[in-house]
Amino acid sequence: MNYGQCISRKVKNYRVEIDASARADMKDLATYLATNMSFEGAWRYKEAMLSEIQSLSLFADLYPPSRYADIRRYHPRARRMVSHNKRWVYIFHLEDDVVVLDRIRPSKMVTK
DSSP states (O other): OOHHHHHOOOOOOOEEEEOHHHHHHHHHHHHHHHHHSOHHHHHHHHHHHHHHHHHHHHHGGGSOBOOOHHHHTTOTTOEEEEOTTSSEEEEEEEETTEEEEEEEEEGGGOOO
16 A cells, blocks of 8 residues: 555535524624734634634534534534634534534533
């Protein structure tokens, strides 16, 4: 087996859609950031989060369906990705070739 065979995996590209609830979460988060950070800091934070969300287009299938009831209440086959700073959890599910971002929740709210 050569190196290329060891690291290759079939990459599936997904289209990322953001549900209305997740859009509302993003709006609330933007308001929070604007009141607690400089404009530039809030902008960078928001851009990092959007980049993480967009990364689901390539990596969504690496996250298994969650066993946490706090996650599954948003969708029976919900999955979760923790943000780069571990403060937020992106809750999403897959529908064929689409990643649907259901919610963005504070990670401290996901306990069981």
